[in-house]
Amino acid sequence: MSTRVHTFGDDALGDHDATALAELIRTRKISPLEAVDAAIDRAERVEPVLDAIVVRDFENARRAAAATPIGTGFAGVPTFVKDNIDIAGLPTNHGTRAFVARPAKADGVFAKQFLAQGVVNLGKSALPEFGFNASTEFREGVPTRNPWNPAFSAGASSGGAAALVASGVVPLAHGNDGGGSIRIPAAVCGLVGLKATRGRLREEKLNQTMPIKLVMEGVLTRSVRDTANFFANAEEHFRNSALRPIGRVLAPGSRRLRIGVLPDTVVGNPADSETRATVTAAAALLAESGHHVEELSVPPAGEQFAKDFAVYWGLLSFFVATTGRLSVARDFDSSKLDNLTIGLRDHYRANLFRTPAVLYRLRRAAAEYSRFFDNYDVVLSPVLAHTTPEIGYLSPLQSFDELFEKLRNYVSFTPLNNASGGPAISLPFGESSRGLPIGVHLSANHGDEATLLELAYEIEQATPWRRIDAVPERADGRLSE
Template sequence: MNDNRPTPFHCFRDDALGHDDATSLAARIRSGEVSTLEVTRAAIARAQIAQPILNGVVAEDYERCLSAAARPGQADAPFAGVPTFIKDNTDVQNLPTGHGSAAVPASPADKTSPFAQQLLAQGFLCLGKSTLPEFGFNATTEPAHGQPTRNPWNPLFSSGASSGGSAAMVAAGVVPLAHANDGGGSIRIPAACCGLIGLKPTRGRVVDNDAAKTLPINIVSDGVVTRSVRDTAGFMAAAEEYFRNPRLPAIGQVFGPSGKQLRIGLVLDSINGHKTDPVTRSTVEDTARYLEKLGHIIEPIEVPVARSFPEDFTLYWAMLAFGVKVRGRKLVHPGFDKRKVDGLTNGLDRMFRRKCLNLPAALWRLKRSWHDYARHMATFDAVLTPVLGHTTPKLGHFSPTVPFDTLFERLTHYVCFTPLANATGAPAISVPMSLTRDGLPVSIQLMARHGDERTLLEIAYALEADHPSPLISRLSMHDYTAGAALMA
């Protein structure tokens, strides 16, 4: 091990949570080895240790969670009693939904959103709301009006975004699984930064929240970030029991690799012309070689979408910021104050106003991207790509206080692989595969045909079997107080 590596921060300890993933923890609760109340108390204790260092929680609900844990719950639910966090752009009754923005008043939600109901129906207990950047627009969880969310691998680095708070809490060991959603990479990016599994489901696979239904193209999918492939697979199987979309093939319960030979496309550089950095590129190439050893066919391919895609998706991203500023009181909260939005939102808004006449053609092409992708994927089972254009940056690199032109250029170099799955509606998964010399995770992305999450999970199981996540073994070597010392 490189002695110059920073000491990670974590909360893994000998308590009711132990080092379990959600699947194992749920089994221990069902067997009576630990009680839901013991597990909840342990998770709250860990959250209280982690929060001053990582800042991944924006609203606590500990007392109500303890009360729920003390009562008989959904004993037959697959994850009964397992603690979690729900991202702060998703309503949970009686908790505020702030969308990561100073422009949104912190008032309690009247009801629980449709996807949060789908998640909680699996037996999870919500400890509170996790942090995100303003409206999920940024690739780091660093609000202009508050403290950043820090990466447990090194608290001086970004935890990614927009589900950065959830990823930090899972990676640090506070909870084994947490809610995330993805409109341009916001499940996969923080999963990659924090060394987790992050699956963006096919469009329509899970219940849509109300906001997604208002979009001209629904680019948002909800899911979770986890420390194990089996937790992600178990979550998807349980979600399918709650809601089954008849237009998509069933996933079912996936327990491991399939053993089938697959034809997998390989993409190393993004369509926008930016070259992938050497460490990330090497990780993807090493993964391709490993998959070939497993018997799969790897073939370099062109990005399976039109060349206009980067500009079209950027305009759509800018349109969302424009929409928030113009209709925030109707879409977000009656007390929305557009004067308080951050520099990134304002910059995107200005960009859209300059280029809005191009929107109709961009929307037509983005809608066509579903067909372009499906046509290109007709002879491939999956595509292997980087998750991001380069390794995880330090905090401040993507701060919304950075001048907009500089920030925008940095973001387009970084977030250049994930948006394709959002526009096309395809499933995509982030899997950790290596570490940088500084000890930060590097992940790969796999994309599949529409509705074929099963293949992604099977490949992820195969990768995990021979490349187990270094997360728990690495973090458990250090006392949790080391992270606090690093920040002192």
């Protein structure tokens, strides 16, 4: 019997996506407070199973909903913010026990752009320590679980956000992506997740100071139109003049595209059979729709890129672990960091002398990535090299060497877009033998999110996503008997 955990039912939220819910609020068929109350009720029902919420701010959300002006965008739509950006009055824990977080004095840079869309924040969603892992699991405390089957990972680092959206608690939630952290949880939880072009959205202050700006903010959603509308709304608050505007993408495009298929990882490791079959099926669908589809003979990156990214990944951990008392909190205690953070720090120490060459090659990745699209409009690949692992497979309690090798073989596709700054989207497409979603990954040239969204609409219309609530079992947020 299914163990799916969801809350879809006959309340103010129903099964509406954020776009539909915002329209109901705008036309006063429901109130923002009714929507928020329904989301709070749903959160309280699933949280004992999913453990996706770090900070609850329900009473403030109710007050904010009651005062929300009815307007455009996502006014009145309930949401959660990932617990690594500041929201005034709430602690920012970064998924770690290495310090005691205190309430933030002001909203973060991107938080202002997000909240300007009129969403009502209910609290903070879970992430692994500093977002370094690909599963939302911890040295101490319970993991965040996948609503499709709680024995499995919800992905990371935006795993809490994905679990809340997939289970129906909210229709969209904030996430950010420094190596796949929007696209990975989207893939394993059956959601839409777009990592935009570098500079498309406002960046948090820490990312602005990094030698290579890997992290992009965004959302996880259940529909392509919610993702498209989020970016259109965001452009009303801030538009980067160096990038072509996305605009409001409303439907599939008519242009037939040149699509290159990358079935195996950038380091040459084969994807598992179920993942590869999902990409093959997506390629066949696109070919049948009139697109020119061909398998890539040369991948856009290779073994050297994987090594360089691992060193830079370690540099980020080294920065946190060694400057935590200055950059994070005065009571920061590096002895309380988990095995992955410590291991990444040590990996960087051992490769510190390589830093100049690593930074040079990673910075060069943007131009090399762009040249790849001289011959293709879109690249289709898996999101991950194998299907969703069970809880514990990526636990930070295991040795660093063991975990690092597992991550290297699992997260093999997404980091290239972070290093290069190119946009990519994860879409639900397949189903594993265990009944869990399998995503496909579409990449485009810098600034070409519109093409990705048009193609995503086309795929969504041709093969509507599997629904987590399309099962006969009860939908009360509890595990089936």
